[in-house]
Amino acid sequence: MKARNSWLLALAVAFILASVLVGSRREGAEFAGTDGQAMAAVATLNPDYQPWFDFIWExxxxxxxxxxxxxxxxxxxxxxxxxxxxxxxxxxxxxxxDAGD
Amino acid sequence: MHITEGFLPPLHAAAWTAVSLPFVAVSVYRVNRLMREKPEIKLLLAASGAFAFVISALKLPSITGSCSHATGTGLGAILFGPSVMALLGTIVLAFQTLLLAHGGITTLGANVFSMAIVGPWVAYAVLRGAQGLRAPLAFSVFLAAMLGDWATYLTTAGQLALAFPDPTSGIAGSFLKFASVFAPTQLPLAVIEGLLTVVIVNFLREYSSEELRNLRFLPKTLVSEARL
Known part of the structure; x- marks a missing residue:
C-alpha cells in the first residue's frame, strides 16, 4: 500500500508541475479561473444580460x-x-x- | 463549476434550487440516521467532508494555462453512497459563497445540483458499473472520481446553456461553447482528483477496515479484499 501510494502521490505532483510548466509557456497564460471565463462567455452570448443579484459580502x-x-x-x-x-x-x-479488542 | 452570483436568471435560479432541495433534505435525514446508528463512522464521514473541503479550495493549474479546482465529492459518494454527499457538498459550497464570494446564494441550488448531486451519483454509478465488470478496484475508484468530476462540470455547462442559448446555434451550440471553456482545464485536473481519491481509498483499506465493513453502501469488493 505504502509503495503504491507514494507512486500515486508522486504521479499527482508530477502532473501538477508539468501542468504549470507547459501551461506557462502558452501565449497569454495567466492561469485565469475557468469559472470567470465561463461568466465572460455569458457576456458574449448575451451582451444584454445584467447579473440581477450581487454578493452580500465580498x-x-x-x-x-x-x-x-x-x-x-x-x-x-x-x-x-x-x-x-x-x-x-x-x-x-x-x-x-494480546489485547483482546 | 461555480456559477457566479446573479448569473442565472431568477426563474432558472429558483428552478435549480427547487430541484436540489429534496436531495439535500434526504441527505440531512440520511446523515442524521447514519450518525445515530453508527456513531463509530462519524470520524470517517468528517474526513470525507474534509477531503472535499481541501480539494475544492485548491485552484490547480492546467496545461492550458488556466486554472480550476477539483470537486472531491467522489470519495464520500463511494464510501457512504451518493445521497450523503448532497449535504456535505452544500456545506462546502455555502462556505465558499458566504466567505469567499465564490459561487452565489441565488446560484447555490444550481451549484449544489452539479457538484453535490450529479457528481456523486455519477461517481457511485461508475464505481458500481466498473466493479460489475470486474475491473480492478483501484482503477474503478480512479474512474469513478474522475468521471464524477467531469460530470459536475458538464452539468454546469448544461445549466449555463439552458439559461443562455446561443442566438444562432441554440442550446446545443451554447452547451458546446461552455463545455469547451471548462473541458481543456478540467480533463487533466480530474485525473489528479482520481489519483488522490485512490490514495485515500488505499489508506482506508489498510487502516480502516472495521469502519469500511460497517458501511452498508460500500461495494463488497472494497471490503472483502481489504487486508486485516
Missing amino acids: PPPEVASGLFALQAALGAGVLGYYLGFKRGQRQGQRKRP
Missing part, C-alpha cells in the same frame, strides 16, 4: 487569499487528524498483540 483580495487558505487548512487538518489517528491506532494494536 472579502478584500488579501483577506480572500487568507480565507482560501483557511478552507484548505480546515480540510487538511481534519483529514490529517483522521489519517494519523487510524495509523496510530493500528500501531497501538500491533504493540499489544
Whole structure:
C-alpha cells in the first residue's frame, strides 16, 4: 500500500508541475479561473444580460487569499487528524498483540 | 463549476434550487440516521467532508494555462453512497459563497445540483458499473472520481446553456461553447482528483477496515479484499 501510494502521490505532483510548466509557456497564460471565463462567455452570448443579484459580502483580495487558505487548512487538518489517528491506532494494536479488542 | 452570483436568471435560479432541495433534505435525514446508528463512522464521514473541503479550495493549474479546482465529492459518494454527499457538498459550497464570494446564494441550488448531486451519483454509478465488470478496484475508484468530476462540470455547462442559448446555434451550440471553456482545464485536473481519491481509498483499506465493513453502501469488493 505504502509503495503504491507514494507512486500515486508522486504521479499527482508530477502532473501538477508539468501542468504549470507547459501551461506557462502558452501565449497569454495567466492561469485565469475557468469559472470567470465561463461568466465572460455569458457576456458574449448575451451582451444584454445584467447579473440581477450581487454578493452580500465580498472579502478584500488579501483577506480572500487568507480565507482560501483557511478552507484548505480546515480540510487538511481534519483529514490529517483522521489519517494519523487510524495509523496510530493500528500501531497501538500491533504493540499489544494480546489485547483482546 | 461555480456559477457566479446573479448569473442565472431568477426563474432558472429558483428552478435549480427547487430541484436540489429534496436531495439535500434526504441527505440531512440520511446523515442524521447514519450518525445515530453508527456513531463509530462519524470520524470517517468528517474526513470525507474534509477531503472535499481541501480539494475544492485548491485552484490547480492546467496545461492550458488556466486554472480550476477539483470537486472531491467522489470519495464520500463511494464510501457512504451518493445521497450523503448532497449535504456535505452544500456545506462546502455555502462556505465558499458566504466567505469567499465564490459561487452565489441565488446560484447555490444550481451549484449544489452539479457538484453535490450529479457528481456523486455519477461517481457511485461508475464505481458500481466498473466493479460489475470486474475491473480492478483501484482503477474503478480512479474512474469513478474522475468521471464524477467531469460530470459536475458538464452539468454546469448544461445549466449555463439552458439559461443562455446561443442566438444562432441554440442550446446545443451554447452547451458546446461552455463545455469547451471548462473541458481543456478540467480533463487533466480530474485525473489528479482520481489519483488522490485512490490514495485515500488505499489508506482506508489498510487502516480502516472495521469502519469500511460497517458501511452498508460500500461495494463488497472494497471490503472483502481489504487486508486485516
